[in-house]
Amino acid sequence: xxxxxxxxxxxxxxxxxxxxxxxxxxxxxxxxxxxxxxxxxxxxxxxxxxxxxxxxxxxxxxxxxxxxxxxxxxxxxxxxxxxxxxxxxxxxxxxxxxxxxxxxxxxxxxxxxxxxxxxxxxxxxxxxxxxxxxxxxxxxxxxxxxxxxxxxxxxxxxxxxxxxxxxxxxxxxxxxxxxxxxxxxxxxxxxxxxxxxxxxxxxxxxxxxxxxxxxxxxxxxxxxxxxxxxxxxxxxxxxxxxxxxxxxxxxxxxxxxxxxxxxxxxxxxxxxxxxxxxxxxxxxxxxxxxxxxxxxxxxxxxxxxxxxxxxxxxxxxxxxxxxxxxxxxxxxxxxxxxxxxxxxxxxxxxxxxxxx
Amino acid sequence: xxxxxxxxxxxxxxxxxxxxxxxxxxxxxxxxxxxxxxxxxxxxxxxxxxxxxxxxxxxxxxxxxxxxxxxxxxxxxxxxxxxxxxxxxxxxxxxxxxxxxxxxxxxxxxxxxxxxxxxxxxxxxxxxxxxxxxxxxxxxxxxxxxxxxxxxxxxxxxxxxxxxxxxxxxxxxxxxxxxxxxxxxxxxxxxxxxxxxxxxxxxxxxxxxxxxxxxxxxxxxxxxxxxxxxxxxxxxxxxxxxxxxxxxxxxxxxxxxxxxxxxxxxxxxxxxxxxxxxxxxxxxxxxxxxxxxxxxxxxxxxxxxxxxxxxxxxxxxxxxxxxxxxxxxxxxxxxxxxxxxxxxxxxxxxxxxxxxxxxxxxxxxxxxxxxxxxxxxxxxxxxxxxxxxxxxxxxxxxxxxxxxxxxxxxxxxxxx
Numbered sequence: 001x002x003x004x005x006x007x008x009x010x011x012x013x014x015x016x017x018x019x020x021x022x023x024x025x026x027x028x029x030x031x032x033x034x035x036x037x038x039x040x041x042x043x044x045x046x047x048x049x050x051x052x053x054x055x056x057x058x059x060x061x062x063x064x065x066x067x068x069x070x071x072x073x074x075x076x077x078x079x080x081x082x083x084x085x086x087x088x089x090x091x092x093x094x095x096x097x098x099x100x101x102x103x104x105x106x107x108x109x110x111x112x113x114x115x116x117x118x119x120x121x122x123x124x125x126x127x128x129x130x131x132x133x134x135x136x137x138x139x140x141x142x143x144x145x146x147x148x149x150x151x152x153x154x155x156x157x158x159x160x161x162x163x164x165x166x167x168x169x170x171x172x173x174x175x176x177x178x179x180x181x182x183x184x185x186x187x188x189x190x191x192x193x194x195x196x197x198x199x200x201x202x203x204x205x206x207x208x209x210x211x212x213x214x215x216x217x218x219x220x221x222x223x224x225x226x227x228x229x230x231x232x233x234x235x236x237x238x239x240x241x242x243x244x245x246x247x248x249x250x251x252x253x254x255x256x257x258x259x260x261x262x263x264x265x266x267x268x269x270x271x272x273x274x275x276x277x278x279x280x281x282x283x284x285x286x287x288x289x290x291x292x293x294x295x296x297x298x299x300x301x302x303x304x305x306x307x308x309x310x311x312x313x314x315x316x317x318x319x320x321x322x323x324x325x326x327x328x329x330x331x332x333x334x335x336x337x338x339x340x341x342x343x344x345x346x347x348x349x350x351x352x353x354x355x356x
Numbered sequence: 357x358x359x360x361x362x363x364x365x366x367x368x369x370x371x372x373x374x375x376x377x378x379x380x381x382x383x384x385x386x387x388x389x390x391x392x393x394x395x396x397x398x399x400x401x402x403x404x405x406x407x408x409x410x411x412x413x414x415x416x417x418x419x420x421x422x423x424x425x426x427x428x429x430x431x432x433x434x435x436x437x438x439x440x441x442x443x444x445x446x447x448x449x450x451x452x453x454x455x456x457x458x459x460x461x462x463x464x465x466x467x468x469x470x471x472x473x474x475x476x477x478x479x480x481x482x483x484x485x486x487x488x489x490x491x492x493x494x495x496x497x498x499x500x501x502x503x504x505x506x507x508x509x510x511x512x513x514x515x516x517x518x519x520x521x522x523x524x525x526x527x528x529x530x531x532x533x534x535x536x537x538x539x540x541x542x543x544x545x546x547x548x549x550x551x552x553x554x555x556x557x558x559x560x561x562x563x564x565x566x567x568x569x570x571x572x573x574x575x576x577x578x579x580x581x582x583x584x585x586x587x588x589x590x591x592x593x594x595x596x597x598x599x600x601x602x603x604x605x606x607x608x609x610x611x612x613x614x615x616x617x618x619x620x621x622x623x624x625x626x627x628x629x630x631x632x633x634x635x636x637x638x639x640x641x642x643x644x645x646x647x648x649x650x651x652x653x654x655x656x657x658x659x660x661x662x663x664x665x666x667x668x669x670x671x672x673x674x675x676x677x678x679x680x681x682x683x684x685x686x687x688x689x690x691x692x693x694x695x696x697x698x699x700x701x702x703x704x705x706x707x708x709x710x711x712x713x714x715x716x717x718x719x720x721x722x723x724x725x726x727x728x729x730x731x732x733x734x735x736x737x738x739x740x741x742x743x744x745x746x747x748x749x750x751x752x753x754x755x756x757x758x759x760x761x762x763x764x765x766x767x768x769x770x771x772x
Contacts, residue, residue: 212716341473343736347473
């Protein structure tokens with residue numbers, strides 16, 4: 001009898017999970033956890049609509065496949081800004097009505113409350129995140145200060161971790177080579193500029209360990225496999241603050257962009273998905289996520305009061321990419337550039353990687 | 357007697373024996389067919405159809421042809437070499453306006469972008485402006501972006517005008533279209549596919565060779581030991597075989613990385629200096645090392661199954677007739693193990709050629725294989741390119757298989 005009870009309980013929970021109303025696909029790791037805690041759980045608690053989180057290395061890929069195959073199982077996906085624009089252009093996403101988004105807690109209409117560019121035809125920003133580089137303070141007491149130091153193997157010996165992909169890596173190489181953030185995309189738009197970026201990468205190519213999933217970067221640093229690595233700033237923050245790892249972020253030459261919630265065309269629960277996005281990107285929803293990971297909320301009203309990390313003492317402000325001190329030499333990722341050049345530059349990047 | 361032999365044999369109920377037999381056999385055949393039907397349907401649905409679908413995708417992309425009907429019609433009326441005149445641009449602008457309404461400029465631009473990189477943006481930009489453009493359209497488009505008058509762009513259009521195309525195979529062979537509609541090699545810094553195919557087949561051959569070298573003595577030992585001991589050893593061979601591939605690869609990372617156990621031990625006993633640790637992960641040595649280990653059981657098992665049934669008396673007879681141990685091995689033992697060697701090598705090689713997860717995790721930059729590039733194109737949703745590369749891989753493997761059949765003979769294969 002007891003066995004039967006356990007079995008039926010297990011089955012019914014499974015059935016509940018399968019019927020959950022809103023399926024959210026995100027990036028896993030510390031970021032996925034922050035969204036689960038900040039958006040999914042409170043949304044379910046408030047509305048009674050069930051939610052499920054699924055992980056992916058990059059949700060933009062599976063949702064496109066789902067829409068083209070006509071078998072969409074995801075209601076909301078968290079994608080990079082350039083992907084949100086590209087997928088929207090390709091007709092893979094539902095459009096989002098700005099008017100349906102709630103005003104800020106202080107009464108500011110949504111259109112004015114969001115930072116510039118945070119709401120597009122098909123997506124709403126959940127946060128501003130950045131690709132930064134970080135090092136192990138036990139290895140370098142006098143740590144690197146600039147992007148140029150990242151490429152200085154004589155001064156800072158040791159392996160380097162970099163994301164396996166052209167985006168953010170090429171811009172970073174150019175900034176390390178002395179290009180001002182304002183000029184990066186102009187330079188990268190020319191063949192000479194691309195050559196220059198690859199020439200800079202050539203100087204450390206032998207000593208680079210390439211990572212693919214966001215969680216690999218802090219792992220490589222923790223294992224001592226690399227002396228410094230590029231990483232998403234929130235992942236390093238969580239390793240350093242929540243897990244007490246001796247990691248230090250260098251904000252010089254950070255590359256920031258918006259992360260977007262989108263709804264794939266043909267989502268099984270479109271109405272609930274829109275309701276979820278409206279909740280998650282409200283003043284409160286954005287604050288709840290930002291209390292779990294150091295990505296900046298995309299509404300002005302969410303930053304009115306100081307944000308405190310879940311440990312109850314760490315103030316989030318200085319750890320956000322958008323903090324004034326961190327913006328000194330920062331580059332906003334140019335989505336238009338990447339929508340245009342993604343294929344070309346990644347082909348070149350792959351050929352460069354494979355060449356010995 | 358003669359009468360009996362001429363009259364057809366009949367069954368007890370008077371039917372001709374031949375017909376009755378044929379009928380009974382047909383019934384048995386039908387029943388046998390019904391038994392294999394589920395398997396047949398399964399193989400067809402999950403194996404044959406997807407492969408055919410993949411092959412079709414590698415030749416098919418309607419991103420441009422379906423969304424630019426007027427331009428396609430113009431190209432059909434005007435053969436290659438015609439001047440790209442105002443009517444062509446007018447057709448293009450009307451298509452762009454329609455694309456803007458249907459939100460398909462991205463899809464059309466993506467298709468052109470595959471064979472003429474850097475053009476997706478001019479599609480989107482022109483589509484946004486298309487409704488406002490005034491004739492002459494050529495001047496209006498060129499004012500938006502100079503690329504619109506590039507003859508190469510129009511050559512690209514012509515090849516994208518039909519959904520059926522070999523463009524993706526062209527790219528897979530590191531070729532590009534030239535302005536006069538010929539083919540030329542891609543710029544040196546963009547060449548990747550051919551070298552990656554060569555690397556994939558080279559590394560797979562090396563891994564197969566290493567597996568054979570390692571597996572041969574193991575299989576021999578397993579075959580000659582008494583059953584009880586060999587069963588114990590067999591478990592050691594099978595245990596990794598039963599362990600998840602991901603777990604084994606991750607364990608190798610823990611063992612082999614620069615701060616890993618192997619390096620720590622070597623540094624500890626003073627063989628390797630601390631600042632000069634061996635780099636055996638995140639490069640091609642990592643790929644070779646881990647794949648050899650992962651694929652070893654596929655070599656051991658066929659070898660073992662062949663070696664176990666080789667009677668030891670043959671070797672003893674050779675020795676008693678005066679052959680040296682080397683000659684005995686070379687002329688008596690080795691030829692008898694050939695079916696096992698052939699089966700193991702074929703199995704390991706074909707598995708290695710398509711290996712994806714291990715090179716992705718431990719291959720770093722120079723240890724990645726063609727399958728990783730296929731997965732890259734999948735991730736970028738460029739399925740036609742991924743399909744073309746996969747189809748080329750399939751054809752190359754089939755050629756090797758055919759060669760193998762000609763040289764060794766597939767009927768000599770023994771898998772256990």
